[in-house]
Amino acid sequence: MSTTITPAGVTLGAATTNERVPEPCIVVIFGASGDLTKRKLLPALFHLEQSGLLPQDFSVVGVARRDLSATFGPDMKEGIIAGGGVEESDPKLAPFMEKVQYFATNFDDDEGFEKLKSYLAELDEKFQTKGNRLFYLAVAPEFFADIIARLGKHGMAHPAEGSNSWVRVIIEKPFGTDLESARKLNDDVNAVLSEDQIFRIDHYLGKETVQNILVFRFGNGIFEPVWNRNFIDHVEITAAESIGIEGRGPFYEKAGALRDVLQNHVMEVLSFVAMEPPDSFEAEAVRTEKLKVWRAIEGIPVEKTSRGQYGPGTVGGKEVAGYRQEERVNPESQTETFAAVSLEIENWRWAGVPFYIRAGKRLAKRVTEVTIVFKQPPLHLFKGNGSNGNVEPNILSMRIQPDEGIALRFGAKVPGPTTNVAQVNMDFSYSDSFGKSTANGYERLLLDAMLGDATLFAHRDGVEATWALFTPILEAWAQQKMDFPNYDAGSWGPQESCDLLEKEGRAWGKL
Structure with missing residues (x-):
């Protein structure tokens, strides 16, 4: 509905x-x-x-x-x-x-x-x-x-x-492959260029729906008051692709899902979701608040991570090969095509709220989405009314791609003489409201660079802050040989990613 x-x-x-x-x-x-x-x-x-x-x-x-x-x-x-x-x-x-x-x-x-x-x-x-x-x-x-x-x-x-x-x-991107290489590249680049000349691009920040996270939060008076640990139970960010590596075997063998997507794209989205209101929408003010978010994340234990590699499976009704059978891929590859992490932001707004982030190739469908799961009311007055004793939480979904939009899911009374509760969606669609667009996201970023506006570009401090979080995970993974493949193409990834949430009494939401 x-x-x-x-x-x-x-x-x-x-x-x-x-x-x-x-x-x-x-x-x-x-x-x-x-x-x-x-x-x-x-x-x-x-x-x-x-x-x-x-x-x-x-x-x-x-x-x-x-x-x-x-x-x-x-x-x-x-x-x-x-x-x-x-x-x-x-x-x-x-x-x-x-x-x-x-x-x-x-x-x-x-x-x-x-x-x-x-x-x-x-x-x-x-x-x-x-x-x-x-x-x-x-x-x-x-x-x-x-x-x-x-x-x-x-x-x-x-x-x-x-x-x-x-x-x-x-x-x-990629701007480095770990913290050491990122620092070296930053030093080499800054030896020639001043920081205000450098525009490290992440095409995700060119997407209207990513930029709209800030407008949604800070341009509307009804959301920001509940955007904190008092009302939000947890946050999920998913960047899923149904395609494989598309012939980029040599590149992907050196990258993997964590380097390719989590460290940059997903962490940028996370910062927009979690940052404090900046003093202005000027580059320095926005970058400062993003950096505060990343630096407030405690070191992520390897036990709060999951990785996977796809095997053969069915995607869109078509049988596809596993990663190790892809062109120019090591038949015994230990490269992950799926990565998931559970992390917490240790500040007053978010203390105790887990953020679950994941990215992967050959998943069930292509979708990038932010899911805000709100806490349950303190007393379920309608427990058992049309819900078999299970009352679903309110959920806010911000769809970044491909069906760009925002949906708010809440309970409503089903018409009739009894009090039965059903979940309904209040849905905003970009295409329905503003028409189809042929823009690819680079328009805004190219224009901003020509104007000298670095708001939507990465600063060296931010690059190094995110690498500082993920480099220890990469080092720990390098010491642990995995029994790959551990998920079928066309699925939602390995069982271990579900275990990250299940051991805390939660589950990945339906996308």
């Missing part, structure tokens, strides 16, 4: 914005031959162009090692049309593509970087971009420090002396 909520005063499908347009600039994408540029970055930039949020004086330069000068433009146009939901007849598409350039160089080639510097200066003249640069490192992590070092060596890491221009760098 459900009720749909439509926002008052909103015209469905209408686009409204009060964001300012960035200054003229060149976006330089290293690793532009990769899938990310075609499927996400160029479509996102064109969506900004469609919305009138790009400067008129603007250019994009793709940089990669292969000579793709003849095919790069058409290939990116195809990506914008196919991945961005754009009509080829869109009148803004052709003028936008005229601003898309390509430059080939190896990432360890000093001569190539010197030529790139001259090429960007030529584009400054052509497109009147005033020396402003946004470098995007869409490359493998081993290239991060080398590329930034060469930008510094060849005078591209900082604006010209005496100018009013700016230089910023977006760095893709």
